[in-house]
Amino acid sequence: MRVLHVISEMGAGGAETLVAGMVARGEEYGWVSAVASAGGFRADALAAGGTATFPVPLAHRSKAGVLRAAWAVRHALSRFRPDVVLAHNVGASLVARLALVPGRRRPLLSVFHGVADDEYRRAARILRHTSDRVVAVSPAAADRLVAAGLRGPQVIRNAVFTRPPVFGRASVRASLDVGEGTPVALCLARLEPQKRHDVLLDAWAALEGDPVLWLAGDGSLRAELEERGEPLAGRVRFLGTRADVPDLLAAADVTVLTSDWEGLPLAVLESMAAGRPVVATDVGGVREVLAGGGGLVVPPGDPAATAHALDTLLSDRSTRDSAAAAGRRAIERDYDPHTLMKAYDELLRTTLEGAR
Known part of the structure; x- marks a missing residue:
């Protein structure tokens, strides 16, 4: 055929x-x-x-x-x-x-x-x-x-059509100047209005400590978002379009998606398959995917709720581990x-x- x-x-x-x-x-x-x-x-x-x-x-x-x-x-x-x-x-x-x-x-x-x-x-x-x-x-x-x-x-x-990472967690972090003990969140999304990176940056600004946010993707809003993220210099990295998503997932602790709308985002499924807990907005099929405990669902357009969910996962290793195991089970069972x-x-x- x-x-x-x-x-x-x-x-x-x-x-x-x-x-x-x-x-x-x-x-x-x-x-x-x-x-x-x-x-x-x-x-x-x-x-x-x-x-x-x-x-x-x-x-x-x-x-x-x-x-x-x-x-x-x-x-x-x-x-x-x-x-x-x-x-x-x-x-x-x-x-x-x-x-x-x-x-x-x-x-x-x-x-x-x-x-x-x-x-x-x-x-x-x-x-x-x-x-x-x-x-x-x-x-x-x-x-x-x-x-x-x-x-x-x-x-x-x-x-999820998975492929293993080429490089390990330590080498990927070293290439991006991030230490092993630094909490890292990864956002896999084009820099376009649908994905609401403005909400994510506002949420990130509310977090305490030294966590780092990696934004993997490019798009029409890059210059505007880079300007918006200037006060967070050192805590936010714009990585551009990346072909090494499995490596980035291996090096991150959690992933985040703050879209206004989605169908069934593969970024969420890829994160769960890699054992990375997800913070994602309650749009499209996201709630169904995370119903088994693979992460936390937040309302769209809500920086405070997004910040709270990110802080919960980044600051609590046991919660992260539990969500990671639940996410992998859901992928093996349904996707x-x-x-x-x-x-x-x-x-x-x-x-x-x-x-x-």
């Missing part, structure tokens, strides 16, 4: 991580995979490993941009000749539908990773008109889509890559057979 993934970019985000993992594991299920995107370090890694990749310009939500992207995806379709197209998120679904030649029944399945609260009706409307089947990455996201008017989304929970790949494989093959 030839599967073309269409996604806006292949950088450090959660959807990109999922695509890279699905491509890597797809061979076990008889998939021949390709990726059409605007590129990024994950696309480069896939290409180096022999996966076909096709360049697609970012659509930027403009009519001309969408048409340019659709034309590039049509080129990918003609070159790769997939049996099925798997589009990740709403914009990619629209682009892929426009790219598909009318009359040729290549099924288009959409993976919905989440949108802002005020975007659900628009998302449901687009997905209703573009997609043969819609997969939501969490029950919470599926429920929101149904409430917005979309019928029958299927839930396939995100999974296994084989379960995810089997579900996608069955869905794609069933949809493809129906189209034929």
Whole structure:
């Protein structure tokens, strides 16, 4: 089965991580995979490993941009000749539908990773008109889509495609000038409005002592956030886009995510799989993931609650250890890559057979 993934970019985000993992594991299920995107370090890694990749310009939500992207995806379709197209998120679904030649029944399945609260009706409307089947990455996201008017989304929970760290805790900390005894929190998130790093920085300013915050990611708000973090110089490090997330997780004590909205954030799942307790806002599927005790849930937009939760985990080793063990159990039980790949494989093959 030839599967073309269409996604806006292949950088450090959660959807990109999922695509890279699905491509890597797809061979076990008889998939021949390709990726059409605007590129990024994950696309480069896939290409180096022999996966076909096709360049697609970012659509930027403009009519001309969408048409340019659709034309590039049509080129990918003609070159790769997939049996099925798997589009990740709403914009990619629209682009892929426009790219598909009318009359040729290549099924288009959409993976919905989440949108802002005020975007659900628009998302449901687009997905209703573009997609043969819609997969939501969490029950919470599926429920929101149904409430917005979309019928029958299927839930396939995100999974963690783990890889071991290359370097140990001590060497990673030494490379970032952090001592072994210094408490470290890691935030894996693009520097964009959705992720609310402003809330995180306000929370960090309220913590006492010498804990260090690592911000792994880049984006349009970097200059603004660096200026906002200047009073915290020495306690906050902007690391930029990183390809060594397993190493950073091994060197951190906890992770934190202060988003205004999410679907089912892979940053949370990766943290739990690495045995790192999580502080995350109560959005999307986060509460469900942390229900077993893998971390602490806080209200969105609340620096005081975020600071309290971070202080609880950073200052109490036994609480951290308990949360780490609970997180690992939850990942092994509910977020296994084989379960995810089997579900996608069955869905794609069933949809493809129906189209034929």
